Amino acid sequence: MTKNVxxxxxxxxxxxxxxxxxxxxxxxxxxxxxxxxxxxxxxxxRPELFPEIAEKANNLQWIQLPYAGIEPFAHHLxxxxxxxxxxxxxxxxxxxxxxxxxxxxxxxxxxxARETEWSGPVGSYLQxxxxxxxxxxxxxVELLPLLAPFNCTTTVIRxxxxxxxxxxxxxTSERFEEVLEKTDLLILxxxxxxxxxxxxxEKVFDLLPTHSFLVNVAxxxxxxxxxxxxxxxxxxxxxxxxxxxxxxPLPAGHPLWSISRCLITPHIGNTPxxxxxxxxxxxxxxxxxxVNGEKLLAPVDVELGY
Amino acid sequence: MTKNVxxxxxxxxxxxxxxxxxxxxxxxxxxxxxxxxxxxxxxxxRPELFPEIAEKANNLQWIQLPYAGIEPFAHHLxxxxxxxxxxxxxxxxxxxxxxxxxxxxxxxxxxxARETEWSGPVGSYLQxxxxxxxxxxxxxVELLPLLAPFNCTTTVIRxxxxxxxxxxxxxTSERFEEVLEKTDLLILxxxxxxxxxxxxxEKVFDLLPTHSFLVNVAxxxxxxxxxxxxxxxxxxxxxxxxxxxxxxPLPAGHPLWSISRCLITPHIGNTPxxxxxxxxxxxxxxxxxxVNGEKLLAPVDVELGY
Numbered sequence: 273m274t275k276n277v278x279x280x281x282x283x284x285x286x287x288x289x290x291x292x293x294x295x296x297x298x299x300x301x302x303x304x305x306x307x308x309x310x311x312x313x314x315x316x317x318r319p320e321l322f323p324e325i326a327e328k329a330n331n332l333q334w335i336q337l338p339y340a341g342i343e344p345f346a347h348h349l350x351x352x353x354x355x356x357x358x359x360x361x362x363x364x365x366x367x368x369x370x371x372x373x374x375x376x377x378x379x380x381x382x383x384x385a386r387e388t389e390w391s392g393p394v395g396s397y398l399q400x401x402x403x404x405x406x407x408x409x410x411x412x413v414e415l416l417p418l419l420a421p422f423n424c425t426t427t428v429i430r431x432x433x434x435x436x437x438x439x440x441x442x443x444t445s446e447r448f449e450e451v452l453e454k455t456d457l458l459i460l461x462x463x464x465x466x467x468x469x470x471x472x473x474e475k476v477f478d479l480l481p482t483h484s485f486l487v488n489v490a491x492x493x494x495x496x497x498x499x500x501x502x503x504x505x506x507x508x509x510x511x512x513x514x515x516x517x518x519x520x521p522l523p524a525g526h527p528l529w530s531i532s533r534c535l536i537t538p539h540i541g542n543t544p545x546x547x548x549x550x551x552x553x554x555x556x557x558x559x560x561x562x563v564n565g566e567k568l569l570a571p572v573d574v575e576l577g578y
Numbered sequence: 579m580t581k582n583v584x585x586x587x588x589x590x591x592x593x594x595x596x597x598x599x600x601x602x603x604x605x606x607x608x609x610x611x612x613x614x615x616x617x618x619x620x621x622x623x624r625p626e627l628f629p630e631i632a633e634k635a636n637n638l639q640w641i642q643l644p645y646a647g648i649e650p651f652a653h654h655l656x657x658x659x660x661x662x663x664x665x666x667x668x669x670x671x672x673x674x675x676x677x678x679x680x681x682x683x684x685x686x687x688x689x690x691a692r693e694t695e696w697s698g699p700v701g702s703y704l705q706x707x708x709x710x711x712x713x714x715x716x717x718x719v720e721l722l723p724l725l726a727p728f729n730c731t732t733t734v735i736r737x738x739x740x741x742x743x744x745x746x747x748x749x750t751s752e753r754f755e756e757v758l759e760k761t762d763l764l765i766l767x768x769x770x771x772x773x774x775x776x777x778x779x780e781k782v783f784d785l786l787p788t789h790s791f792l793v794n795v796a797x798x799x800x801x802x803x804x805x806x807x808x809x810x811x812x813x814x815x816x817x818x819x820x821x822x823x824x825x826x827p828l829p830a831g832h833p834l835w836s837i838s839r840c841l842i843t844p845h846i847g848n849t850p851x852x853x854x855x856x857x858x859x860x861x862x863x864x865x866x867x868x869v870n871g872e873k874l875l876a877p878v879d880v881e882l883g884y
Contacts, residue, residue, distance in 0.1 A: 368704060368728075372685040375678035384843045385682075385691035388835045390827035393846040398674055421723045422674075521696035529694045537690045540699040 274301050275563045278308035280325050284315040287338065290548050291555055298559030310334040310562050312555060319344035334562055337572070338551065340410070341491060343464050346577050355572035361554045363410030366461075366489050366541035370411065371418045373513035373535065374398060374457055377485040382513070382535035396483070398422050404429065404455040406448070406471070407462030407490065408436055415461065427451050430462075431576075452479035457487065463578035464491035472496065477503035485511045489541050492518030497528070504533045515541050580607050581869045584614035586631050590621040593644070596854050597861055604865030616640040616868050618861060625650035640868055643878070644857065646716070647797060649770050652883050661878035667860045669716030672767075672795050672847035676717065677724050679819035679841065680704060680763055683791040688819070688841035702789070704728050710735065710761040712754070712777070713768030713796065714742055721767065733757050736768075737882075758785035763793065769884035770797035778802065783809035791817045795847045798824030803834070810839045821847050 277300040279291045291312050295302045305311065305328045313322070316339045326332065332353055337345055340359040349355060376382050379395040401424050405412050408430030416438035419426060428439040429451070435442040443451065448471075452458070458480065462468055472486070473496040480486075486509055488495060497518050503509050511533040521538065528534050542550070558569050572578065583606040585597045597618050601608045611617065611634045619628070622645045632638065638659055643651055646665040655661060682688050685701040707730050711718050714736030722744035725732060734745040735757070741748040749757065754777075758764070764786065768774055778792070779802040786792075792815055794801060803824050809815050817839040820828075827844065834840050848856070864875050878884065 364705060365703060368681065369685055369701075372678075372681035372687060375674065376682055376687050376691075379675055379678040379843070379846060381678060381682050381687060381841065381843065382691040384846075385688040385841055387842070387844075389830035390842075390844050393844055393849040395675075395846045395849050395852075397671060397852065399670060417727045420727065524695035535687065535691055536693070536696075537685070537687065538696050538699055540685060540690075540701045543699040543701050546701075546703065 274299060275309050275559075276301050276303040276307050276331070277310040277312060277559055277562070278303050278305045278329070279312045279314050280305050281315050281318060281321050283318050283321070287548060287551075288314045290552055294552055294555040295559050298556045299563050300559045305329050308332060310336065310559065312336045312559075313338055313345075316344070319348070322348050334568065336555065336558055341464065342572060342578065343491070349572065349574045349577065351574050354568065355574060356558060356568050356570045357572050357578075358551060358554070359570045359578070360410035360413075361550050361570070362542035362547060363414040365543075365546055365550065366411045367414035367418055369515060369537075369541045370415050370459055370461065370487055370489050373487045373489070373515065373537070374459070374485065376535060377487070377511045377513050382511070383532055386532070398424065398457070400424065401456040402454050403427070403457045403459065404451050405439075405459045405461055406430075406468075406494075407460070408432065408434070408442065409461065409463070411461040411489065412436065413438070415459070424457075427455075449476075449479060452476060453481065455480060455484055457485050460486070460488040460490040460494050462490050462494070463576075464493050465577050469493050470496045472500070474499040474502070477508045480509050482507055482510060484509050485513070487513045489515045492516045492520045501527045501531070504528075504531045507533075509533075511535070513537070515539055580605060581615050581865075582607050582609040582613045582637070583616040583618060583865055583868065584609050584611040584635070585618045585620050586611050587621050587624060587627050589624050589627070593854060593857075594620045596858055600858055600861040601865050604862045605869050606865045611635050614638060616642065616865065618642045618865075619644055619651075622650070625654070628654050640874065642861065642864055647770065648878060648884065649797070655878065655880045655883065657880050660874065661880060662864060662874050662876045663878050663884075664857060664860070665876045665884070666716035666719075667856050667876070668848035668853060669720040671849075671852055671856065672717045673720035673724055675821060675843075675847045676721050676765055676767065676793055676795050679793045679795070679821065679843070680765070680791065682841060683793070683817045683819050684763075688817070689838055692838075704730065704763070706730065707762040708760050709733070709763045709765065710757050711745075711765045711767055712736075712774075712800075713766070714738065714740070714748065715767065715769070717767040717795065718742065719744070721765070730763075733761075755782075755785060758782060759787065761786060761790055763791050766792070766794040766796040766800050768796050768800070769882075770799050771883050775799045776802045778806070780805040780808070783814045786815050788813055788816060790815050791819070793819045795821045798822045798826045807833050807837070810834075810837045813839075815839075817841070819843070821845055
């Protein structure tokens with residue numbers, strides 16, 4: 273007894289091919305959408321194709337979305353089906369990027385990279401810093417061990433009142449503002465929801481110390497971009513590294529491109545080549561679990577939207 | 579019974595003042611050079627003043643040099659006195675800089691910092707990389723724990739046949755060339771001596787994989803600069819981050835400034851503010867040991883020159 277699993281759409285050939293192979297390796301039967309009990313969604317950039325494809329599937333029980341950030345699919349979520357996503361899959365890659373961005377800010381590498389002559393030595397230690405991390409998901413879980421040798425005081429702010437043992441402190445969101453004035457490095461690694469959209473705004477920048485750094489690897493929409501521009505221009509914070517922006521892609525000529533305190537990377541947390549490599553064994557494993565009636569990895573809470 | 583310790587020269591006021599205070603806290607008697615049994619050298623940039631000052635000291639037993647890299651004093655070394663230096667003191671700061679530079683190369687941050695518009699995501703993982711470190715001193719000892727969560731295979735090449743327990747492998751210098759073809763990241767953290775001057779040259783670049791990165795936080799003289807320029811221009815290696823250069827400071831207009839694969843930082847491993855803070859308790863401790871006839875920290879091997 274196996275399960276029928278379809279992979280759609282086929283608009284992204286490399287991803288489609290990889291996912292089909294993963295389904296076949298898992299022991300599931302690769303079928304068309306009409307016969308599918310499971311559907312692996314194979315193009316994160318084409319959520320608009322979802323309704324017409326899902327409509328064809330009469331026996332659908334499970335939908336696997338490819339990425340961790342599923343906002344483009346949020347309005348399609350329903351409790352008719354069991355939804356899983358890619359959360360946690362890319363987390364080790366993104367956690368590395370967080371540390372890279374944080375160290376780049378600390379050591380002023382973003383500015384040195386732009387120099388064409390020898391200048392003076394500036395830069396601070398990450399060692400012993402107070403690090404506040406918004407979000408208690410996969411990225412944070414992978415990031416905490418990378419930070420461990422730096423003896424930082426790590427404060428994780430998350431919705432669930434569940435402590436992360438690797439963090440110095442775990443607080444729920446009510447205590448977010450309270451920790452800001454002691455924060456040397458603020459890391460955004462949370463899901464984008466109605467509650468978290470624009471959570472980093474003028475008020476936050478006014479509470480953060482002027483020597484503090486901000487790293488965003490979550491979603492651009494967490495930050496009120498105009499407030500960030502003002503904060504960087506006025507020196508309310510010492511610097512920001514943004515792997516995600518609002519708008520994204522950040523248009524050429526946007527003020528953030530010319531602010532020296534700012535480092536922008538074009539959503540490199542998980543590069544395409546690496547993403548597929550990480551996703552491949554994950555899709556196989558979730559299909560295998562689906563076939564065997566085991567608990568699926570990375571379930572989406574339809575009500576919370578992530 | 580105490581010991582007479584002098585601090586000289588006074589050409590660098592902040593360092594001189596800090597060192598005098600550290601001597602006094604240690605229980606030693608702060609004296610002039612003529613009466614000194616111990617001499618704390620207070621200006622790393624003025625080795626040429628050394629002979630005339632040392633000449634005045636008739637009771638000298640011990641000389642403390644301020645930095646880890648003591649090449650400017652190498653021709654003054656003799657076995658008449660016991661020499662100590664700053665090795666190990668700045669190591670935690672420099673180790674952070676090594677990781678910052680390595681991650682910046684891996685994630686292409688040095689190039690993204692120069693962009694003024696959104697580009698494509700590129701970048702590789704440090705996770706699981708083969709890291710070769712030349713030198714088994716303080717920087718390496720501090721760096722290995724920072725690398726530990728990345729599950730790298732770390733190979734330390736050092737002169738002494740003494741294993742570093744935190745490294746995957748410790749080899750003596752004969753095996754240097756043999757490990758190059760499997761090296762993803764080559765880190766220079768060794769002392770500059772006649773043997774190690776120019777150790778990174780055309781032959782090394784020909785053996786390294788084209789995807790490999792080079793980080794130098796030791797001394798510019800370890801690298802044959804023209805060979806590095808050629809290696810970067812021809813793509814023999816994927817990138818280099820240099821916190822030290824030859825010549826140093828690297829003059830404006832030098833080809834390295836305009837090679838995109840290259841990130842140059844102006845000797846930021848240990849910034850002045852941080853350096854004094856790290857040196858302060860170290861000088862106090864070594865003076866205290868001198869007063870009490872205990873074993874001094876960071877002894878220089880006069881024959882080896884470091």
